[in-house]
Amino acid sequence: MDLRPTADQRALQASARDLLACRFGRERLRAAVDSPALDRALWRELGAAGFFALRLPEADGGVGLGLPEAVLVFEEAGRALLPGPLVAGHLLAGVVPGAATGERVVGLCDVGADGARLWEHPADCDELILVEGTGPDASAEIGGSDAPPVGAGTDAPPKTAGLDAPPEDAGSDAPPESAGPGAPPEDAAHAYWNASDWPTLAPLRSVDPLTPLARVVSYPRRAPRALDVPRLRREAALLTAALQLGSAARTVEMAVEHARRREQFGVRIGAFQAVKHLCAEMLIRVEIARSAVYAASLTGQSLPVIGAKVLADEAAVRNARDCLQVHGGIGFTWEADVHLHLKRAWLRLEQWQSGAKAEEALAEALLAGEVAV
Amino acid sequence: MDLTYTPEEEEFRVRLREWLAKALPELPARPDPLDWPARRAYDLGWQRRLYDAGYGSLHWDASPTQRLIFLEETELAGAPYVGANFVGLLHAGPTIAAEGTDEQRARWLPPILRGEAVWCQGFSEPDAGSDLAALRTRAVRDGDDYVITGQKTWTSHAEIADWCELLVRTDPEAPRHRGISWLAMPMDAPGITVRPLRTLAGPAEFAEVFLDEVRVPVANRVGAEHDGWRVTMVTLSFERGTAFVGEVVACRRTLGGLARTARVNGRWDDPVLRRRLGRLNAEFTALWRLIQWNVGAAGAAGGTPGAGGSVFKLRYSQARQELYDAAAEVLGTAGALDADQEWTAARLSSLSYTIAAGTSQIQRDIIAERLLDLPKGR
Numbered sequence: 247m248d249l250r251p252t253a254d255q256r257a258l259q260a261s262a263r264d265l266l267a268c269r270f271g272r273e274r275l276r277a278a279v280d281s282p283a284l285d286r287a288l289w290r291e292l293g294a295a296g297f298f299a300l301r302l303p304e305a306d307g308g309v310g311l312g313l314p315e316a317v318l319v320f321e322e323a324g325r326a327l328l329p330g331p332l333v334a335g336h337l338l339a340g341v342v343p344g345a346a347t348g349e350r351v352v353g354l355c356d357v358g359a360d361g362a363r364l365w366e367h368p369a370d371c372d373e374l375i376l377v378e379g380t381g382p383d384a385s386a387e388i389g390g391s392d393a394p395p396v397g398a399g400t401d402a403p404p405k406t407a408g409l410d411a412p413p414e415d416a417g418s419d420a421p422p423e424s425a426g427p428g429a430p431p432e433d434a435a436h437a438y439w440n441a442s443d444w445p446t447l448a449p450l451r452s453v454d455p456l457t458p459l460a461r462v463v464s465y466p467r468r469a470p471r472a473l474d475v476p477r478l479r480r481e482a483a484l485l486t487a488a489l490q491l492g493s494a495a496r497t498v499e500m501a502v503e504h505a506r507r508r509e510q511f512g513v514r515i516g517a518f519q520a521v522k523h524l525c526a527e528m529l530i531r532v533e534i535a536r537s538a539v540y541a542a543s544l545t546g547q548s549l550p551v552i553g554a555k556v557l558a559d560e561a562a563v564r565n566a567r568d569c570l571q572v573h574g575g576i577g578f579t580w581e582a583d584v585h586l587h588l589k590r591a592w593l594r595l596e597q598w599q600s601g602a603k604a605e606e607a608l609a610e611a612l613l614a615g616e617v618a619v
Numbered sequence: 620m621d622l623t624y625t626p627e628e629e630e631f632r633v634r635l636r637e638w639l640a641k642a643l644p645e646l647p648a649r650p651d652p653l654d655w656p657a658r659r660a661y662d663l664g665w666q667r668r669l670y671d672a673g674y675g676s677l678h679w680d681a682s683p684t685q686r687l688i689f690l691e692e693t694e695l696a697g698a699p700y701v702g703a704n705f706v707g708l709l710h711a712g713p714t715i716a717a718e719g720t721d722e723q724r725a726r727w728l729p730p731i732l733r734g735e736a737v738w739c740q741g742f743s744e745p746d747a748g749s750d751l752a753a754l755r756t757r758a759v760r761d762g763d764d765y766v767i768t769g770q771k772t773w774t775s776h777a778e779i780a781d782w783c784e785l786l787v788r789t790d791p792e793a794p795r796h797r798g799i800s801w802l803a804m805p806m807d808a809p810g811i812t813v814r815p816l817r818t819l820a821g822p823a824e825f826a827e828v829f830l831d832e833v834r835v836p837v838a839n840r841v842g843a844e845h846d847g848w849r850v851t852m853v854t855l856s857f858e859r860g861t862a863f864v865g866e867v868v869a870c871r872r873t874l875g876g877l878a879r880t881a882r883v884n885g886r887w888d889d890p891v892l893r894r895r896l897g898r899l900n901a902e903f904t905a906l907w908r909l910i911q912w913n914v915g916a917a918g919a920a921g922g923t924p925g926a927g928g929s930v931f932k933l934r935y936s937q938a939r940q941e942l943y944d945a946a947a948e949v950l951g952t953a954g955a956l957d958a959d960q961e962w963t964a965a966r967l968s969s970l971s972y973t974i975a976a977g978t979s980q981i982q983r984d985i986i987a988e989r990l991l992d993l994p995k996g997r
Binding site: 248249250251252255314498502505506513514516517518519521522523525527529530533534535538540541543544549550553554556557602604606607609610611613615 | 919988994995
């Protein structure tokens with residue numbers, strides 16, 4: 247038993263870091279801040295490197311790796327602040343043609359979660375998969391690390407009746423919950439394929455300059471997809487947690503690099519206990535989140551994923567704030583990258599598992615005696 | 620990344636579990652927590668049972684994974700905690716095993732394992748505390764003996780101990796980390812006075828130990844003369860790294876008990892409290908994973924836990940305090956103020972966790988300087 251990555255896994259992570267350093271260095275990052283339209287060439291490069299097809303079987307042109315490896319690669323994407331619908335691209339490779347290679351950009355929008363219905367990079371997506379409903383999830387398994395990604399090879403339509411809502415619904419403002427007698431039962435979760443221009447959107451200027459957002463007001467229910475939505479949500483939460491972990495680890499490094507270099511009152515500020523202790527707490531948050539995220543990628547259970555997301559969210563958000571504090575006035579400027587980490591961490595905090603719902607689920611699990619070792 | 624155990628480890632777990640199921644019902648009733656001689660007898664009796672069953676030396680003479688399984692299973696089964704044997708089994712024993720001579724190992728380890736000797740820890744001093752290297756207790760060489768004069772404090776179990784792992788200054792001229800030696804001092808030596816210290820948690824757990832020209836043979840020194848600091852770091856890495864495994868299991872069980880109590884007494888209707896308990900669930904689950912991480916790291920490093928122990932110790936000591944603060948919320952006003960509640964006692968004792976074994980502030984310094992390589996300074 248050793249929770250730490252194996253030599254092979256460390257090598258995979260290092261190569262992901264090198265790739266991102268080459269293809270998405272600081273200049274490209276700042277260019278993306280000025281012009282957040284998705285870089286299609288970069289997206290295809292990621293596809294060619296196997297970023298999206300990491301968990302597809304080799305027979306289907308994938309890399310044939312598992313969720314633990316995906317988590318390590320997503321951690322690197324989080325470190326590098328790589329923009330784009332990364333989670334959607336990865337989870338829907340093998341489901342949406344062209345997603346695995348990065349030829350086509352696919353978005354993923356959870357309209358059943360808690361009413362936020364946010365969709366990242368709406369103008370850049372060629373396709374959109376909508377998920378809705380609250381499927382039973384409690385202690386379901388993610389599946390072993392060699393299981394194929396969500397929905398791979400499962401194209402049979404779901405059995406629930408009434409999924410073929412008429413296309414006229416496209417323009418309707420009615421919320422999906424009141425879509426009439428044909429609407430799916432509320433305790434079921436469903437996924438639909440949509441053309442990216444079918445939903446009705448309300449404008450929303452994203453706080454994160456790297457991630458354009460739209461609020462989905464209404465959408466047609468077309469082309470049902472046989473996706474395992476609870477599992478898709480779990481894996482999305484875990485990969486989002488991995489992105490948060492990478493960002494949290496990067497902001498510790500940024501704070502420490504600054505504290506080692508910057509001098510005030512004649513000494514390097516890293517010698518001040520007040521600064522030291524901020525940095526130490528940042529590292530502790532990373533280590534605790536890392537243990538939780540890596541373990542969740544192995545155990546395949548829903549609760550560890552929820553817990554890992556809670557802790558990784560905390561690590562990313564609070565570390566970015568502390569990093570800003572260590573940088574002082576410099577940290578408050580647009581030129582420093584600290585705010586980009588903080589804003590992205592805020593955005594991910596709202597995605598896939600909100601704090602309140604996650605903590606409630608973890609509390610309910612205590613009652614059920616689900617304190618697995 | 621791997622959380623599975625080998626077939627041998629699984630078999631070890633199953634056999635241990637079966638043995639615990641038979642051994643625990645045969646245990647005598649637990650003694651009054653204030654009756655120290657009875658506690659000593661009870662704890663040593665349990666250690667003897669472990670020894671006879673072949674589980675005696677698991678605290679140091681086993682792989683980190685086996686140690687983890689042992690601590691996890693004994694806690695899950697509700698077995699007695701190491702109690703009076705804490706220092707012998709978790710600090711002094713592992714240190715002697717790692718740093719002692721063959722003769723020293725043969726002399727001191729079997730009595731610890733057989734439940735015949737209790738050790739205490741003579742590290743802290745009134746004017747040193749977390750600044751351990753500031754210790755002033757002096758040992759002057761006189762023939763084959765050291766003659767020791769000084770004072771130790773926060774010495775757990777001193778009044779029932781047979782031996783003390785003692786840090787003394789053997790070279791007052793040397794830089795403060797260099798002139799220290801690690802000695803095994805018999806507690807019945809002339810010149811030792813033990814005075815119990817009452818703590819805010821009530822019953823005396825600690826004592827002050829006064830040393831007035833106590834003679835300890837030079838042969839009782841573990842490690843080289845003046846090299847006690849390095850030996851001490853081995854002791855402390857055990858103290859911070861693995862000593863809390865069973866407690867984390869216990870905390871997770873306590874948390875489940877708190878949730879069920881809140882459900883019964885109506886406090887569960889408070890969403891703020893519910894969320895707090897849910898948050899703690901994530902926290903203790905992750906702490907358990909961090910232990911597993913550290914066990915993997917310790918296995919790779921030859922068994923000694925590294926500075927990662929500071930990361931665990933710091934977060935765990937905070938989480939434990941949050942747990943018992945949440946317990947007070949669950950109990951409600953009257954329950955939170957009832958000193959006879961089991962959870963109240965645990966809440967009071969949890970206050971020591973961010974101080975003992977190096978304060979949280981010291982741990983942060985260690986993490987910043989050793990793990991993040993920030994410049995030294997204050």
